[in-house]
Amino acid sequence: MPVIIVSADDFQQGREIAHRVAGVLGYRFLGRDLLARVAQEKQVSQQDLARALDEPPGLLSRRSRRQRLLSEIEAACLEQLLEDNVVAYGLAAHLYVRGVSHVLKVRIINEPEQRANILAQTGNIPLERARKLAQRQTGGERRWSQDAYQLDQTDPSLYDMVLSLGTLEQDKAVEIICDMVGYRKFQPMTYSRKCLRDKALAAQVRLALMERFPDIRVEANDGTVVAYIQSLKKDQRKKQEQVRQMAGELPGVRHVEVHVIRDYFGQAAQSSR
């Protein structure tokens, strides 16, 4: 049965809808509870993980650490999504699970005025300030997703459907999502399951290698892993061998191919010394 990924501009509302969808369909709800498990297994702070998912990059934030935390979440989430019948929410899965046909992606939004009203009520602030806050939050969401995944998460083309709670009530949104799951196109097939398995494997390999190679990009296809790394010409062989060895030890990896992208900035810096 399909996997459902819900994204929302209001965290609480989205969470409630995702929960209700999981309840109606009898699916497992995969939410921020996953962070506690990742924190325990990887010895990182749960707060840091949540912050990496929520906060837009600041001027002084350490990008590499944030990317690492996000990769931890991504790898753990993808592993969970390999089992069917899951409703995922709040883990940014809509940004890294793309091109998998049995994954249904829905975004829930509010009309700008309605969103400002919610913020004014929950934060007990004047409406004018709430409007500005809503605008700032949307901008922040955009900056966050562009920085972390080079995608704008407010772009409707990332989703199969966008539902506005301005006119549709929550009940209707839940009903529509549950209806969509029944469509034949969202049923898992051998190929779509393979695509998801490939993504999970690529995420595991990337996570294992990213401390040593922070800019690494990984693709996987049926156990064959293709890694793209940056390197100076003189280190190329050594690094390729390291990647091959480190990735080859991971479960599920049958063959490793390493492509080197020439590090021109590093080369220029070296030659000017």
Place this chain on the structure above:
Amino acid sequence: MAIITISRGSYSKGREVAEKVGSRLGYAVVSRDVLLGASEQFHIPEVKLVRAIHDAPSILDRFSHGRYCYLAYIQSALAERAVNDNLVYHGLAGHLLLKGVPHVLKVRIIADLEARVAAEMKREGLSQGQARELLLRDDAERRKWTQNLYGVDPWDASLYDLVIHINQLTVDDAVDFIVQAASRECFQSTPESQQKMEDLALACRVKAALVKDDCVDVAVTSQFGNVMVYTKQGDRRSHRLEDRVKPLVKRIPGINHLEVRTGQPFPPEAC
């Protein structure tokens, strides 16, 4: 009993969706007919109206107000159609032209660029590069048009009640969802929402008449037939406007009272 506006990019299958929704619900489906109606009613060549609703305004247009006038005619023609209810409108800016009417279901249909390119290549016999370039230019033009005239981005999902991505979901799936949503109580016309629609149509009629009479840069609202004409200009020019506004009470049926308000900002619900 609802009005459905479907916003779409070219080759996004929005037309197909609109036609199927119309036939499923037994609603009238309009798009180009609105332009034809405006062309006949206001004696403007259709090609000028097509350009007004398609091409982004140039710098010269900003001075000549030509495009704003044509838009007033188009809005008036659409509002006349929408007063009769049970309507599916597909085309640019339907959701903006019928703003403030509660029983309008605003839908946007989107499709992947690659699928659109393939459709255009097949239909127009173009190469991949040509088709892609044309589509991207068309998208940019539409974006600029809406941003210049309404200050919003048509790609912004918060302008719509429902955005459907035709990729995994087929045209028939999209039709199912739209029909389902349109049957919701909130999209059924009530005496109050119908009154709002009639007020919008009346305000559009007044604005079109004023624009035809060379009174540009005005905004019009109506409440139960009480029409307000807003102008940002000060008192000196307002007498001239009042002289042109007064005869409209006799010319346009449905006006109870007509008032000119000068030097005031335009209310957001005004057309």
